[in-house]
Amino acid sequence: GAFQQRLADQFGIKPGAEMLAAIKEAKQRDIPLKVIDRDIGITLKRVYRAVPWWQRTGIFSGLIASAISREKIEEEDIERLKEGDMLESTFSEFAENSKNLYGPLIDERDRYMADQIYQIQKQDHPKHLLVIIGAGHLKGIESYLKELDANQPSLEEVNKDLQELSKTPVKSWLWKIIPWAIVGIILLGFGLGFSRSSELGWELVRDWVLINGGLAALGALLATAHPVTTISAFLAAPLTSLNPTIGAGMVTGGVELMMRRPQVEDFSALRKDTAHWQGWWKNRVSKVLLVFFFCTLGSAIGTYVAGFKIIDKLF
Incomplete structure (x- = not known):
């Protein structure tokens, strides 16, 4: 879409013009389409x-x-x-x-x-x-x-x-298990920490929240998200990372959508705006996608960084 829009901007070619012309002509002539x-x-x-x-x-x-x-x-x-x-x-x-x-x-x-x-x-x-x-x-x-x-x-x-x-390939059972296995390891780490001392247990929880939430919030900042979205990224990521059925990006994308509702002109200009990198941050529709992507990425990195830090402190 973005590549086609660049062609349109340079040469005055409307993306999909041949398809639209065929559809219009078929309807005018009452030809099955x-x-x-x-x-x-x-x-x-x-x-x-x-x-x-x-x-x-x-x-x-x-x-x-x-x-x-x-x-x-x-x-x-x-x-x-x-x-x-x-x-x-x-x-x-x-x-x-x-x-x-x-x-x-x-x-x-x-x-x-x-x-x-x-x-x-x-x-x-x-x-x-x-x-x-x-x-x-x-x-x-x-x-x-x-x-x-x-x-x-x-x-x-x-x-x-x-x-x-037309079939959608079934996801491998291994990839279904891995997210839950990671959650299990993290929770086991918390359990081991508290079994040794409450001080160590809370230290591990603090590391998890600060690293996971901090990197997700950093992702929101990179996407120039609404301040409320950035706060929600910090609060949601440590929890969503312990639940593979929902991601931090889903939460922050929804919050951004509520805080900055896309207007009709955002949808109309979407193809044109996404042809240039600045437009991705300007258009409210594409910005929601950026928030989703960067927060998901930040939370994913945070899960592994915090996870390794927890293991390092335990062993």
């Missing part, structure tokens, strides 16, 4: 599950960097990328170097859209079928359509494939 791409939420969840945990930080950092980048995009670069050979080589390189990311982000969607097109052809028997897609999906969809035409699967088989591609 269908969205064939997979839901973005499902795609992002499948990407998250497919990418190893140690690579997720790098990908997220790259997304943030691209969102706030001020780099100018040259018109010649865009024209060169639109050429078939250049586009094909770029996607081939992407597929080779980032297989875990390419699969759910590109290849699965190509297969999903090909299934949708095949299904429409078999069910509705349209005389003509116009499909509006991104250029990067053309080759993949074409390949899957040829495969479908050659094999002629039943609609039941195609529906089964669509359902398979």
Whole structure:
């Protein structure tokens, strides 16, 4: 979205203009219209599950960097990328170097859209079928359509494939246990501290509150959150870190939302504001996201720092 907005600012291109034109024309001509791409939420969840945990930080950092980048995009670069050979080589390189990311982000969607097109052809028997897609999906969809035409699967088989591609991968049991194990270790540390002396026990509790709450509050300050939000970050983080079902970011994001309610103009300007890093702090909608992110990060770091400090004092 931010990258598209930078293109719009530079070249006067409205993001998604071709899709909007197709929708408008279809409605004017009373032509049946269908969205064939997979839901973005499902795609992002499948990407998250497919990418190893140690690579997720790098990908997220790259997304943030691209969102706030001020780099100018040259018109010649865009024209060169639109050429078939250049586009094909770029996607081939992407597929080779980032297989875990390419699969759910590109290849699965190509297969999903090909299934949708095949299904429409078999069910509705349209005389003509116009499909509006991104250029990067053309080759993949074409390949899957040829495969479908050659094999002629039943609609039941195609529906089964669509359902398979729409599933959200189940979270590993190990990742469900780890947060509770960390909480158990922290609480055990408190218990050991108080069993030795009340003074040591309260010292461990103090360290936990100051470190965890302090780093969460620092996150709120980095996001230039409302003072009440910053205070709530300090108070909530030490408690939410002992309950894996709720995070400090959820609490502080909610408080920020109440203290600085987004206006209609914030939603209208969201795409434009997030094209530049200053806009993220200016727009009330994106600021809530920043508060959520920085407070969550601060509390997470605080949990490990305070946890190691507690263990160090006990042993």
